[in-house]
Amino acid sequence: xxxxxxLLVAAAALLAPITGAGAAEKFIxxxxxxxxQNSGLFDYILPVFTKKTGIEVRVVxxxxxxxxxxxxxxxxxxxxxxxxxxxxxxxxxxGGVARFDVMYNDFVFxxxxxxxxxxxxxxxxxxxxxxxxADKAPFASRGDDSGTHKKEKRLWKAAGIDQAKASGDWYRxxxxxxxxxxxxxxxxxxxxxSDRATWxxxxxxxxxxxxxxxxxxxxxxxxVILVNPKKHPHVKVAEGQAFIDWLLSDEGQxxxxxxxxxGQQLFYPNAKx
Amino acid sequence: xxxxxDRSAVRAGPADQVLPVRGIGLTxxxxxxxLLDGVDIAIEPGPLTVIMGPNGxxxxxxxxxxxxxxxxxxxxxxxxxTVPNRARAPRLGFVFQKPVMLRRSAIDNVRYALKAADVxxxxxxxxxxxxxxxxGLERLADAPAxxxxxxxxxxxxxxxxxxxxxxxxxxxxxxxxxxxxxxxAIETLVQAAHRAGTTIAFVTHDLGQARRLANDIxxxxxxxxxxxxxxxxxxxxxxxxxxxxxxEGRLMP
Amino acid sequence: MQxxxxxxxxxxxxxxxxxxxxxEIVALSLRVSLxxxxxxxxxxxxxxxxxxxxxxPGRGAALVALNSLMGLPPVVVGLLVYLALSRAxxxxxxxxxxxxxxxxxxxxxxxxxxxxxxxxxTIEDMKEEYEEQLRVLGVGPAGMIxxxxxxxxxxxxxxxxxxxxxxxAEVGAVIIVGGNINHVTRVMTTAIxxxxxxxxxxxALGLGLILLGLAIxxxxxxxxxxxxxxxxxxx
Numbered sequence: 001x002x003x004x005x006x007l008l009v010a011a012a013a014l015l016a017p018i019t020g021a022g023a024a025e026k027f028i029x030x031x032x033x034x035x036x037q038n039s040g041l042f043d044y045i046l047p048v049f050t051k052k053t054g055i056e057v058r059v060v061x062x063x064x065x066x067x068x069x070x071x072x073x074x075x076x077x078x079x080x081x082x083x084x085x086x087x088x089x090x091x092x093x094x095g096g097v098a099r100f101d102v103m104y105n106d107f108v109f110x111x112x113x114x115x116x117x118x119x120x121x122x123x124x125x126x127x128x129x130x131x132x133x134a135d136k137a138p139f140a141s142r143g144d145d146s147g148t149h150k151k152e153k154r155l156w157k158a159a160g161i162d163q164a165k166a167s168g169d170w171y172r173x174x175x176x177x178x179x180x181x182x183x184x185x186x187x188x189x190x191x192x193x194s195d196r197a198t199w200x201x202x203x204x205x206x207x208x209x210x211x212x213x214x215x216x217x218x219x220x221x222x223x224v225i226l227v228n229p230k231k232h233p234h235v236k237v238a239e240g241q242a243f244i245d246w247l248l249s250d251e252g253q254x255x256x257x258x259x260x261x262x263g264q265q266l267f268y269p270n271a272k273x
Numbered sequence: 274x275x276x277x278x279d280r281s282a283v284r285a286g287p288a289d290q291v292l293p294v295r296g297i298g299l300t301x302x303x304x305x306x307x308l309l310d311g312v313d314i315a316i317e318p319g320p321l322t323v324i325m326g327p328n329g330x331x332x333x334x335x336x337x338x339x340x341x342x343x344x345x346x347x348x349x350x351x352x353x354x355t356v357p358n359r360a361r362a363p364r365l366g367f368v369f370q371k372p373v374m375l376r377r378s379a380i381d382n383v384r385y386a387l388k389a390a391d392v393x394x395x396x397x398x399x400x401x402x403x404x405x406x407x408x409g410l411e412r413l414a415d416a417p418a419x420x421x422x423x424x425x426x427x428x429x430x431x432x433x434x435x436x437x438x439x440x441x442x443x444x445x446x447x448x449x450x451x452x453x454x455x456x457x458a459i460e461t462l463v464q465a466a467h468r469a470g471t472t473i474a475f476v477t478h479d480l481g482q483a484r485r486l487a488n489d490i491x492x493x494x495x496x497x498x499x500x501x502x503x504x505x506x507x508x509x510x511x512x513x514x515x516x517x518x519x520x521e522g523r524l525m526p
Numbered sequence: 527m528q529x530x531x532x533x534x535x536x537x538x539x540x541x542x543x544x545x546x547x548x549x550e551i552v553a554l555s556l557r558v559s560l561x562x563x564x565x566x567x568x569x570x571x572x573x574x575x576x577x578x579x580x581x582x583p584g585r586g587a588a589l590v591a592l593n594s595l596m597g598l599p600p601v602v603v604g605l606l607v608y609l610a611l612s613r614a615x616x617x618x619x620x621x622x623x624x625x626x627x628x629x630x631x632x633x634x635x636x637x638x639x640x641x642x643x644x645x646x647x648t649i650e651d652m653k654e655e656y657e658e659q660l661r662v663l664g665v666g667p668a669g670m671i672x673x674x675x676x677x678x679x680x681x682x683x684x685x686x687x688x689x690x691x692x693x694x695a696e697v698g699a700v701i702i703v704g705g706n707i708n709h710v711t712r713v714m715t716t717a718i719x720x721x722x723x724x725x726x727x728x729x730a731l732g733l734g735l736i737l738l739g740l741a742i743x744x745x746x747x748x749x750x751x752x753x754x755x756x757x758x759x760x761x
Binding site for chain 3: 337340341342359360361362363365366367369373375376377385386389390417419420437
Binding site: 029034038043058059060061062070072073074075176177178179180182183201202203204205232234 | 612613614615618619621623624705706707708710720722723724725726727728
């Protein structure tokens, strides 16, 4: 029986540092999206913020829908996603204090060298989708209610196509993050829509390249929101606000703009002055 | 820190005694056969009783029923006039045909039995060393019990059983698997324990062993007790046909 | 196919350079999973031993339930623990979400049924050998459980190993309750998931090879321990 006691003490000792860690440091939890995470932006800009303020930023990267739900539950201090209508609804429902524009990037369509629908080099997103639908060329969608997915759905609507009808046929919904969807698309020779940042840093491109870009409809706006402390008293208001203020500040905006992959700028700061 | 009373027989009051051990109308049937057929038996304090009979007679089963290891289909076992209970179990020592050694050292095996009998810690160490010495096993005190030879393990099993100073020691064919030298060592131990005051009930099918050890003989045949008499009378004038045949080494009906 | 070659290259590079991030991730993986297994042992072994020793009405149903719980999907456990630890949930005020403690908790829940079920089998086998001897010594049910657990200690290592294997390999639970936060809750499996989603398959495979190596090392260590136990016939 003594041994059992020893075992329990050992277990507690093992666990103690785990539970204790981080409790004393200053940190905030930011609910954001996998595409932002995968682009590498956070790895670049967060150290700058932490160095300046001493506040650690812990990013939980999930799908947009999950990020907003988590923030609504109070499992985060700041929400930083790219789905403006959903974000505004979040603020209106009292989940967040206020929404601010931070930056935008753009989406691109990518496809295989074989280019079955012959849309390469296009600058018209809607026309490309209509061609894909007409040719029944395979198209992979994230299908996960993320900001990317919502944007994609709006484009199909603008093209006047009911793509959901073809789900399982030429329209393939992976229900996954951007990276997983890209893997799937490349694997099955399907077109897909991705944010440029994820695409550039994606390492499994196969023979894929960008086939459609530059259409203003493909711009992707990011917004940042402080989770409402009236609803969730534990929210770290001072630190969370410090992060938001920094993102919107000249220094924050400049840092965002200076993030490049292969010499290409990925995010374009557009906070209102 | 001792809360429960020492259950070893050293401190037994008359109310806690387990002797005499009685079986009344013990019956066990399996597959239509009566393994024990209405057995009445009383083991009184004092003598070294050998329970003997041919293989399959039911002697081991009888011993186990008396030790409260097996429940009879009908009939009753009493220890000292009352129903057997776990609290008094340490007042009976039991040695199995194949010794069961705990996965620890020899002396720790003995200490374990003493602890189970609620003997205080300081006394445990003393009595364990004493028990090993009496069995001639002091050299092997710290050896892992399971690497001991068959004979050594059985001596350890007896030492362990005797360490808690039971009123009666029950042994179920303890030397059946041992060579003559080990058998002699076991018999010597048992006789020494008997001389020191422990009542003994010893099951065997070995005639020679019975002759060497027994004060009383209980002869079991086909699940019944054919005879329960002092040894000298049993060997010179067996009263049953079966016993006669057994003694003469003939095949039994 | 070239990814396999690249994977070995990546694994080698990370190990040889003792890449700081790798060391951090491996250390956290071990802390979380070992902590989970030890906690699961403290809970699961007595349960397994009790089920081996006790006879009660409904024991058969309890065994079926236990064996079924071994197949709990990690992602479901993760979801349930998340709902409990979320600020909107009953244990929210503890602030345990997105910490290694939450991950250990979720893995512990996953592992308890395995440890209990394997322990039960081990103890039941040992009980057959010991039961009558312990009874004549006057040992009661509680004492029997304690004795069987201690004497079966080497065989019970197998139960722990089974539990550890399950814990170190799962990703569904820890990614939901841990959030895969860099330098805080990123372990080997969530790192592999992340690198896969970034398309860096070589790195993901390389990490996978290291994870495999870890599992082999642990198994080998247990085998050595059991062998020393065998020498003393304690096993």
